[in-house]
Amino acid sequence: MINHVDFSGLYDVADGDEDFLVSVLMVIEKNLNEFPNQLQTHLDENDTVAFAKKAHKLKSSTAYLKHKDLETLLLFMEDGNDVEISVLQDKLDTFQQVVKVILDDVQQKIDELG
Template structure:
């Protein structure tokens, strides 16, 4: 089942300021476009601790989207060297799929508000 983004957290934080909302969404969009590849590069280099740090860094902005599956995947990836590289690759592949769906929703919301 594909889970949708819940933008209510962002609306709460923005307190009706659509300009602020769009700016936050644009930062999230930028991160969603770059982080999966950066995380893959870290995994390819077997830098699992740095992969965990990168996942942790993304987790805070993703929390605003209230997307449980994305949050759970980031929690797993955040654990760095606790899991095998193979397990990380499986979760990272799923993460990339989920990110592409979330990115479509984020971009649509930016278009709607812009």
């Protein structure tokens, strides 16, 4: 079962500024929509270095979500330089399932605040 997002970390950072919160959520939403396809392209090209860098970048931009499943997958993928492509593909497939749940949560929160 995939956990849902706990937005408490974002609320702490936003310190009551809902406009800031929405803008951060929109950046996260944009990245979660774009990065999985980019990660897949890197894997398709057997470019594990670019794959790892992209995972690291996404990990940084989604850290405020404090989503353990997402964090665990991104940590594995960013250290994936010495891992077989098939293993990375399995992790990426799982990652894409997690991202769908997170995107739903993020969109609901944006709608709630907007």
